[in-house]
Amino acid sequence: MLLNIVKSTALVALASCILNAGEFNAQAEKDRIALIEYTVAKFKDAEKNRDNFFPYSTDDELKNNIKKDIKVEEFAMGNYAFSIQGQFSYNEIKDMPPYEELVEQGEELYNDNKAIQACFPDTTIAGDYPYFDQKRNEVISLTGAINECLVNAGQEKWNEKKGKMPILQAYFAAQSTEAEKKVNITIPTAEAAAAYERGKEYYYTQRGYLKLSCATCHVQGAGKRVRNESLSQFLGQTTHFPVYRLKWGKDKVANGLGTLERRMEGCIKDQGQVPPKTNSKQMKELLYFMAYMSNGMNVDGPDVRK
Amino acid sequence: MKKLYSVVATAGLALAISGCTTNTVSTPSFETLDEKQLCNVKSNGIENVLATAAKYNKIAKEHGVEFKRLGMTNTQYIDETNKSIKAGSDKVVLLDKKGKATKNSVSVEYATQRACKFAVSALILEAEGKKTWRTAVPGDGFKY
Numbered sequence: 001m002l003l004n005i006v007k008s009t010a011l012v013a014l015a016s017c018i019l020n021a022g023e024f025n026a027q028a029e030k031d032r033i034a035l036i037e038y039t040v041a042k043f044k045d046a047e048k049n050r051d052n053f054f055p056y057s058t059d060d061e062l063k064n065n066i067k068k069d070i071k072v073e074e075f076a077m078g079n080y081a082f083s084i085q086g087q088f089s090y091n092e093i094k095d096m097p098p099y100e101e102l103v104e105q106g107e108e109l110y111n112d113n114k115a116i117q118a119c120f121p122d123t124t125i126a127g128d129y130p131y132f133d134q135k136r137n138e139v140i141s142l143t144g145a146i147n148e149c150l151v152n153a154g155q156e157k158w159n160e161k162k163g164k165m166p167i168l169q170a171y172f173a174a175q176s177t178e179a180e181k182k183v184n185i186t187i188p189t190a191e192a193a194a195a196y197e198r199g200k201e202y203y204y205t206q207r208g209y210l211k212l213s214c215a216t217c218h219v220q221g222a223g224k225r226v227r228n229e230s231l232s233q234f235l236g237q238t239t240h241f242p243v244y245r246l247k248w249g250k251d252k253v254a255n256g257l258g259t260l261e262r263r264m265e266g267c268i269k270d271q272g273q274v275p276p277k278t279n280s281k282q283m284k285e286l287l288y289f290m291a292y293m294s295n296g297m298n299v300d301g302p303d304v305r306k
Numbered sequence: 307m308k309k310l311y312s313v314v315a316t317a318g319l320a321l322a323i324s325g326c327t328t329n330t331v332s333t334p335s336f337e338t339l340d341e342k343q344l345c346n347v348k349s350n351g352i353e354n355v356l357a358t359a360a361k362y363n364k365i366a367k368e369h370g371v372e373f374k375r376l377g378m379t380n381t382q383y384i385d386e387t388n389k390s391i392k393a394g395s396d397k398v399v400l401l402d403k404k405g406k407a408t409k410n411s412v413s414v415e416y417a418t419q420r421a422c423k424f425a426v427s428a429l430i431l432e433a434e435g436k437k438t439w440r441t442a443v444p445g446d447g448f449k450y
Contacts (some may be wrong), residue, residue, distance in 0.1 A: 010353075030445055031443065031444075031445055031446075033445070034443075034444040034445020035444050035445070037444070037445075038444035038445075038448075038450060041450070042450075052450055053450070200443070201421040201439055204439040204440070204442045204443050205436075206431060206434075206435050206438070206439070207371060207431065207432075207435065207440040208373060208374070209373045209374075209375055209424060209427065211431060213435075213439070215441060215442045215443075216442070219442060219444065219448070220448070269374060272374060272375055273371060273372065273373055273374055273428075274367075274369055274370075274373070274374045274375055274379050275370040282370060305370065
């Protein structure tokens with residue numbers, strides 16, 4: 001009798017696991033689709049949708065600076081997707097992008113380091129990170145994986161924000177872009193889904209002395225103007241990293257390139273809070289959630305931003 | 307046997323009650339903190355307010371929600387205020403993002419009050435945020 005109960009319980013548990021196996025990303029998919037629908041609706045016709053989305057923008061801005069009917073794929077360009085004036089400057093910079101020589105340096109870094117070659121035999125992996133490691137039950141970022149690889153080979157860790165780290169990542173991103181890879185983040189287990197949810201909560205929670213969440217600027221605030229800057233939209237926010245920021249590179253070109261962690265650290269400081277460490281669980285789960293929201297979009301890094 | 311049952315039941319009940327009580331005590335509701343009252347330098351005195359700042363900022367750090375403004379963490383703010391008081395100065399020199407002294411300063415009274423406000427507000431905001439964050443999620447609490 002007892003044996004029968006144990007057997008049937010095990011069977012029910014197994015069946016439940018099998019049934020749920022493909023559904024760990026169900027909530028994430030709902031979130032992703034809702035974000036796409038919101039972003040597309042917001043930028044369908046800014047002038048016409050003023051009351052809903054842009055109550056404080058001027059007529060001139062809505063008419064002359066925000067594009068209409070933007071395709072989902074275009075949102076990978078950040079605020080240049082909708083900002084007509086911004087796109088003009090962006091296209092000019094892209095004629096001779098300042099990161100080009102850094103991508104070449106990244107290729108040299110790769111070719112000169114046997115350990116990196118062994119850890120990353122495929123260089124078109126930019127869209128696959130961060131991923132959830134089922135054995136370790138944690139999110140692995142590309143930055144963390146590179147440093148772990150170096151340490152395991154007896155080499156020194158690299159700076160997680162600038163220098164060699166984004167330079168190598170720029171090479172991976174360029175290779176992935178050339179291979180027409182797409183962002184491909186998976187949520188394979190319940191633990192991965194929980195990590196995703198924690199990242200989501202972090203993104204949408206107000207924090208710091210300014211009481212801002214990431215979403216205040218990049219979901220509800222996307223397309224609105226802060227001084228002379230149009231705020232970029234969340235959708236497609238991770239597809240193009242590492243980025244070369246003109247602000248970062250003003251003193252030294254090599255410092256212009258930064259990882260996604262560097263950018264997020266800056267954003268969280270701007271909210272008025274001490275940011276989590278770049279390789280902390282909190283930061284990695286935040287990036288995991290953010291990357292999932294760009295799932296299916298083309299990898300198009302490295303790119304340039306103000 | 308009956309005695310054994312009653313002992314087990316009593317012990318279970320006691321454990322359950324003590325568990326509930328312990329939980330209530332160990333998770334204070336920061337949302338109900340009265341920041342204006344706690345951080346009032348005039349009524350509480352500078353040293354008490356600074357001690358309040360240090361107490362709540364320690365928790366804010368542990369929770370990963372410490373405030374930072376213009377490159378200066380609240381911990382640095384508290385430390386610099388303490389240094390100024392010990393040195394007998396009425397000014398707190400502000401630091402830049404590398405921790406070096408800038409040309410700017412504020413009064414000890416102002417620095418104390420702000421350090422306390424930042425420490426307490428960080429915890430209030432964290433508690434509120436746990437209830438409100440879903441209202442910003444498209445497809446969840448955010449309607450447009």
